[in-house]
Amino acid sequence: xxxxxxxxxxxxxxxxxxxxxxxxxxxxxxxxxxxxxxxxxxxxxxxxxxxxxxxxxxxxxxxxxxxxxxxxxxxxxxxxxxxxxxxxxxxxxxxxxxxxxxxxxxxxxxxxxxxxxxxxxxxxxxxxxxxxxxxxxxxxxxxxxxxxxxxxxxxxxxxxxxxxxxxxxxxxxxxxxxxxxxxxxxxxxxx
Amino acid sequence: xxxxxxxxxxxxxxxxxxxxxxxxxxxxxxxxxxxxxxxxxxxxxxxxxxxxxxxxxxxxxxxxxxxxxxxxxxxxxxxxxxxxxxxxxxxxxxxxxxxxxxxxxxxxxxxxxxxxxxxxxxxxxxxxxxxxxxxxxxxxxxxxxxxxxxxxxxxxxx
Amino acid sequence: xxxxxxxxxxxxxxxxxxxxxxxxxxxxxxxxxxxxxxxxxxxxxxxxxxxxxxxxxxxxxxxxxxxxxxxxxxxxxxxxxxxxxxxxxxxxxxxxxxx
Amino acid sequence: xxxxxxxxxxxxxxxxxxxxxxxxxxxxxxxxxxxxxxxxxxxxxxxxxxxxxxxxxxxxxxxxxxxxxxxxxxxxxxxxxxxxxxxxxxxxxxxxxxxxxxxxx
Amino acid sequence: xxxxxxxxxxxxxxxxxxxxxxxxxxxxxxxxxxxxxxxxxxxxxxxxxxxxxxxxxxxxxxxxxxxxxxxxxxxxxxxxxxxxxxxxxxxxxxxxxxxxxxxxxxxxxxxxxxxxxx
Amino acid sequence: xxxxxxxxxxxxxxxxxxxxxxxxxxxxxxxxxxxxxxxxxxxxxxxxxxxxxxxxxxxxxxxxxxxxxxxxxxxxxxxxxxxxxxxxxxxxxxxxxxxxxxxxxxxxxxxxxxxxxxxxxxxxxxxxxxxxxxxxxx
Numbered sequence: 001x002x003x004x005x006x007x008x009x010x011x012x013x014x015x016x017x018x019x020x021x022x023x024x025x026x027x028x029x030x031x032x033x034x035x036x037x038x039x040x041x042x043x044x045x046x047x048x049x050x051x052x053x054x055x056x057x058x059x060x061x062x063x064x065x066x067x068x069x070x071x072x073x074x075x076x077x078x079x080x081x082x083x084x085x086x087x088x089x090x091x092x093x094x095x096x097x098x099x100x101x102x103x104x105x106x107x108x109x110x111x112x113x114x115x116x117x118x119x120x121x122x123x124x125x126x127x128x129x130x131x132x133x134x135x136x137x138x139x140x141x142x143x144x145x146x147x148x149x150x151x152x153x154x155x156x157x158x159x160x161x162x163x164x165x166x167x168x169x170x171x172x173x174x175x176x177x178x179x180x181x182x183x184x185x186x187x188x189x190x191x
Numbered sequence: 192x193x194x195x196x197x198x199x200x201x202x203x204x205x206x207x208x209x210x211x212x213x214x215x216x217x218x219x220x221x222x223x224x225x226x227x228x229x230x231x232x233x234x235x236x237x238x239x240x241x242x243x244x245x246x247x248x249x250x251x252x253x254x255x256x257x258x259x260x261x262x263x264x265x266x267x268x269x270x271x272x273x274x275x276x277x278x279x280x281x282x283x284x285x286x287x288x289x290x291x292x293x294x295x296x297x298x299x300x301x302x303x304x305x306x307x308x309x310x311x312x313x314x315x316x317x318x319x320x321x322x323x324x325x326x327x328x329x330x331x332x333x334x335x336x337x338x339x340x341x342x343x344x345x346x347x348x349x
Numbered sequence: 350x351x352x353x354x355x356x357x358x359x360x361x362x363x364x365x366x367x368x369x370x371x372x373x374x375x376x377x378x379x380x381x382x383x384x385x386x387x388x389x390x391x392x393x394x395x396x397x398x399x400x401x402x403x404x405x406x407x408x409x410x411x412x413x414x415x416x417x418x419x420x421x422x423x424x425x426x427x428x429x430x431x432x433x434x435x436x437x438x439x440x441x442x443x444x445x446x447x448x
Numbered sequence: 449x450x451x452x453x454x455x456x457x458x459x460x461x462x463x464x465x466x467x468x469x470x471x472x473x474x475x476x477x478x479x480x481x482x483x484x485x486x487x488x489x490x491x492x493x494x495x496x497x498x499x500x501x502x503x504x505x506x507x508x509x510x511x512x513x514x515x516x517x518x519x520x521x522x523x524x525x526x527x528x529x530x531x532x533x534x535x536x537x538x539x540x541x542x543x544x545x546x547x548x549x550x551x552x553x
Numbered sequence: 554x555x556x557x558x559x560x561x562x563x564x565x566x567x568x569x570x571x572x573x574x575x576x577x578x579x580x581x582x583x584x585x586x587x588x589x590x591x592x593x594x595x596x597x598x599x600x601x602x603x604x605x606x607x608x609x610x611x612x613x614x615x616x617x618x619x620x621x622x623x624x625x626x627x628x629x630x631x632x633x634x635x636x637x638x639x640x641x642x643x644x645x646x647x648x649x650x651x652x653x654x655x656x657x658x659x660x661x662x663x664x665x666x667x668x669x670x671x
Numbered sequence: 672x673x674x675x676x677x678x679x680x681x682x683x684x685x686x687x688x689x690x691x692x693x694x695x696x697x698x699x700x701x702x703x704x705x706x707x708x709x710x711x712x713x714x715x716x717x718x719x720x721x722x723x724x725x726x727x728x729x730x731x732x733x734x735x736x737x738x739x740x741x742x743x744x745x746x747x748x749x750x751x752x753x754x755x756x757x758x759x760x761x762x763x764x765x766x767x768x769x770x771x772x773x774x775x776x777x778x779x780x781x782x783x784x785x786x787x788x789x790x791x792x793x794x795x796x797x798x799x800x801x802x803x804x805x806x807x808x809x
Contacts, residue, residue: 002352002399004558006392009359011565013366018572018592020370027584032378034588035419036369036385039412041595043389046396046405049623050602051612051703054408055695056635057598059711062386063415064796065591065639067422067718071803072584072646074431076653081582082660092579100571104564112559114608116621121607125624129613132625137774138700138781139615141625142632146705147781150629151764154784155749157633158791162746164640165795169739171647172802201690208515208694210508211701223693227686233732234720236682258494265464265491272471272484282480282544298679305525308487311479313532315675323532323542325483350455354496357462361492364469365485376478376535383527384472384485387520388465391496394516398500398509401619402612404702406512407695411712413516414688417523418719421677424534425722432804433726519684526680533674614702636707636792643799650806 003047010044025081027073035066052142197237198228256341260307264329268308271325283330284313287320290339300342304333351399358395362388379423386416454502461495464488478535479542486528493520562603569596581661583649587642594638601627681723688716696789700778706785710792718800726804735801738794745791749784756780 017037021030038061045054073079111118132144146154205220206212231237291297301312301320309329314321324330362385369381390413397405425432471484497517504510569592576589605627613625649659656664692713699705721729733741753763760768766780767773 018569022572022576032382045602046393048602048606049612050628053628053631055703055708056632058412059708060635060639062419063715066419068643068646070426071432074426075650075807076659078659081585092575096571096575100567103567107560107563113562114606116607120604121624128625129622136777140700141613142628143699143705145625145629147784157637158746158788160637161640161795162791164644165742165798167644168647168799168802171651172806207511219697227689231686236685261491269467272467298676301676302525305529311532312529313536323479354458354462357466361465361469368472374478380482380485380531384489387489398503403509409516413519418715420527421722424530428534433808522680526676529676
């Protein structure tokens with residue numbers, strides 16, 4: 001009862017925030033709302049029993065993501081989004097509506113929320129839930145699957161994070177060249 | 192000395208957070224505390240300001256006092272919010288003298304002002320604190336200087 | 350009773366969210382975000398005790414912490430416009446440094 | 449007995465939260481709203497965490513609740529103050545009442 | 554009614570996804586596009602976690618007194634996806650910063666204009 | 672953020688955050704947590720320090736070269752555990768061989784690779800923050 005209540009309310013909040021973000025043009029406010037959006041989804045993960053995911057989302061989404069976006073805003077110094085002149089909202093809106101309708105049609109075949117007999121619940125999950133303690137001696141099944149059963153996968157993910165770090169260093173690590181930038185900016189005005 | 196007592200404090204915190212007392216986790220705890228101490232030292236954040244152990248005797252009394260103040264002041268703010276067809280609140284900006292000797296005392300005073308509903312510290316400098324008050328009564332009470340006396344403030348005897 | 354408290358917190362969250370969406374100033378939004386965060390911490394704490402999964406309290410703790418850091422980061426950007434200038438710099442201009 | 453006390457604390461805390469939420473919509477300008485948001489928040493959090501603490505009993509969970517409380521107790525007024533300070537420096541003027549005691553030091 | 558209760562979750566997720574998608578395809582500001590991508594990403598996370606939930610289940614951490622646990626596998630996938638997601642977001646933001654430095658703007662159509670005028 | 676209150680409060684909070692991050696790191700096996708979360712929380716502590724006390728002092732705590740080294744060290748630690756298990760005659764990342772029996776080996780293996788994950792994630796997050804914040808410095 002209480003979980004359904006929280007669930008529905010948080011989902012409604014999420015939808016409201018998302019629509020507000022789509023409509024706003026002040027980038028600063030959008031980024032702040034994105035912080036709320038992340039925290040809300042973390043709350044939702046708590047209610048849906050995904051403690052570890054909520055943990056990560058709370059730490060990453062509102063903390064690092066927001067700070068990085070704010071830093072980008074500080075560097076680009078564009079606080080207001082410009083609407084393009086020949087803005088036609090109907091074409092994208094149509095595309096989105098059709099895609100959404102197709103996806104909703106797809107949900108007709110998904111088994112309902114929380115169904116213990118749904119296909120995802122009957123494949124490998126029972127093995128993990130029953131055997132992980134005996135196999136690894138770790139009470140937190142998420143850690144057992146993350147580190148032990150799917151260790152290769154996690155190694156790959158860590159490599160991706162590392163690569164992203166290297167790439168950001170290559171892109172932003174050096175000192176920026178002042179003169180060239182000014183020439184470029186002078187050129188913009190002529191264009 | 193300061194570092195050791197701080198380390199003991201952190202280790203107690205670890206034990207209470209963890210709730211597992213196996214040798215492996217306790218030794219990991221010791222390593223973690225050591226790493227925290229090392230980093231805190233590098234950051235230069237351990238001093239009498241951040242961990243005012245020398246003021247321990249004054250804190251319980253102060254804590255009780257501030258709790259009482261919070262409750263009393265909250266009732267005022269709630270009344271202000273719920274006043275139907277209110278004749279309008281009259282926010283005030285006032286400047287108070289700061290008798291506290293130490294930065295810690297000043298910070299505690301400023302935070303206590305903020306904690307008691309109806310008043311928010313806006314500006315804090317060496318000798319004065321600027322406060323925004325929701326009502327005239329709240330401002331007058333601060334001007335009487337009653338709270339200022341209660342703040343634990345004492346230069347550390349090094 | 351848990352349900353009543355949960356509803357109260359959710360209503361407060363909704364009110365704070367409305368303030369965050371409406372503005373009008375940037376500071377209003379930040380204050381609303383801060384309040385929203387505090388309420389979510391309480392929501393998670395209530396849910397943790399209700400469902401008996403007290404390990405969830407760790408998440409509430411992280412939440413409180415990250416919320417604070419987020420607010421400080423936003424304020425820092427509003428005040429200075431960047432993250433690299435010396436935080437003392439403004440203090441000296443206004444002559445209110447606190448040595 | 450303890451149960452009743454904890455429910456009362458929880459109830460009052462929740463109510464206080466809602467009133468604070470109403471406050472941020474009824475007050476006229478940013479600074480007054482900050483009073484409603486920042487400060488009723490504190491007592492609301494204290495009451496709810498205390499109520500939950502009574503439910504948890506004397507255990508490690510109660511300690512974690514206490515830690516959350518300490519966190520909020522430190523960070524909440526600090527955030528409020530930093531906000532007010534930033535707003536004042538950003539040039540946002542507070543609306544003042546009829547009798548302003550400014551300059552009275 | 555039962556059908557709605559069992560599926561409302563997925564529908565809200567699809568709505569969120571489409572909002573993100575709309576922002577990505579209809580707006581020209583690069584930072585806003587990244588925010589849109591992030592909304593899309595988070596909604597996919599919610600979709601996965603919704604599928605992992607089991608009625609009356611709890612967090613998949615063994616504890617006495619609980620018998621039904623939700624499916625840990627999607628949690629693992631999403632847990633790593635979140636961190637990888639922030640890493641890729643950071644990479645995208647770094648590219649935006651470089652684009653701003655090179656073109657002096659982060660509006661897509663202005664960038665296109667400059668490319669054509671060259 | 673020159674202000675005094677923020678400084679005093681941050682001084683109290685930062686060591687607590689670091690310790691909490693390490694707690695999350697080492698209790699990933701028992702409660703929610705693990706390397707990914709711990710790395711992010713740990714970096715959040717240093718980001719808070721940078722926000723309150725300035726970027727330059729924060730960069731002095733962990734010098735750039737060490738930070739870059741740590742980012743690769745975490746990944747090498749993870750991959751290295753796999754190679755050690757191969758040396759011991761098993762498959763890649765077969766933790767069971769690290770201890771006297773299957774379960775204790777698993778515990779050691781998981782602890783080590785989580786540590787690797789934590790180190791890499793924490794240093795990469797800090798690299799992100801320092802690169803973004805330090806860009807555009809005069």
